[in-house]
Amino acid sequence: MSGAAIKAGRGQAAAPRVGRPPSVTVPQIVAVALELGLDNLSLKQLADRLGIGLATLYRHVGTRDELLRLASFELMLRRQAPAAESAHWSEVALQYAETLLQSFIAEPQLITELQRGRLGPHVEVDLLEKFLGVITRHGFSIDEGVRLFHAIGTVVVGTATGMTGNRAAEAAGESWKLETRRVLGARDDDELPLVRRAYPQFIDPGTAQWQFTIRSLLAGVAAGRGEVLPADLLSTPTADRAVSITRKGSGKP
Numbered sequence: 001m002s003g004a005a006i007k008a009g010r011g012q013a014a015a016p017r018v019g020r021p022p023s024v025t026v027p028q029i030v031a032v033a034l035e036l037g038l039d040n041l042s043l044k045q046l047a048d049r050l051g052i053g054l055a056t057l058y059r060h061v062g063t064r065d066e067l068l069r070l071a072s073f074e075l076m077l078r079r080q081a082p083a084a085e086s087a088h089w090s091e092v093a094l095q096y097a098e099t100l101l102q103s104f105i106a107e108p109q110l111i112t113e114l115q116r117g118r119l120g121p122h123v124e125v126d127l128l129e130k131f132l133g134v135i136t137r138h139g140f141s142i143d144e145g146v147r148l149f150h151a152i153g154t155v156v157v158g159t160a161t162g163m164t165g166n167r168a169a170e171a172a173g174e175s176w177k178l179e180t181r182r183v184l185g186a187r188d189d190d191e192l193p194l195v196r197r198a199y200p201q202f203i204d205p206g207t208a209q210w211q212f213t214i215r216s217l218l219a220g221v222a223a224g225r226g227e228v229l230p231a232d233l234l235s236t237p238t239a240d241r242a243v244s245i246t247r248k249g250s251g252k253p
Contacts, residue, residue, distance in 0.1 A: 088138075090222065091230075097156055101159060128146070
């Protein structure tokens with residue numbers, strides 16, 4: 001084959017593809033982003049997985065922040081809405097709270113976006129509409145429903161922040177449990193007797209604390225309405241046992 005033919009062949013191979021770029025929709029983009037995980041996800045990674053160029057992706061999603069907002073919106077709305085037929089309104093509220101908590105735990109990046117003010121009304125109004133649509137069927141006024149909605153959100157965000165922080169610390173080998181043992185071990189054995197008794201609860205600010213907090217909130221709302229929560233919602237695991245933590249070098253329990 002002549003040199004001219006080789007050059008011609010190379011030129012043909014390098015020629016740009018003719019035709020429309022691969023078709024993609026915003027729901028497809030969001031679905032793949034959630035599949036990859038929002039934490040540290042780059043638009044380049046997303047475009048590569050979708051099999052499209054960055055220019056095509058930018059036509060649908062202008063920035064990474066916009067992608068995170070769209071993904072967080074989808075993540076929360078794809079959860080099952082609480083059933084209005086639940087026996088008691090507290091079951092509706094608890095189901096919503098647990099669903100919201102699971103969303104934040106599954107994607108810790110959402111907490112960061114919330115703290116930066118990037119998860120605003122564009123996400124919240126749809127959640128509120130769904131929540132009010134159910135809770136008002138249980139005798140709540142719209143004002144009462146909104147107050148409960150915000151109260152649940154406050155508890156959820158605080159809990160999710162604590163849980164994700166503890167998980168990150170454990171992954172780094174600096175768990176809350178170990179640090180607490182070091183602190184108590186450095187103190188005299190007769191110091192902080194109540195904290196030592198509370199040690200099991202103190203080192204586990206996760207599930208048990210979450211159950212106590214959300215049920216306390218719902219119990220307070222119920223009391224304000226002249227009601228009592230169903231017995232199964234009031235039951236929470238408790239523990240009241242002391243843990244032996246000795247001062248460095250003392251060897252004493």
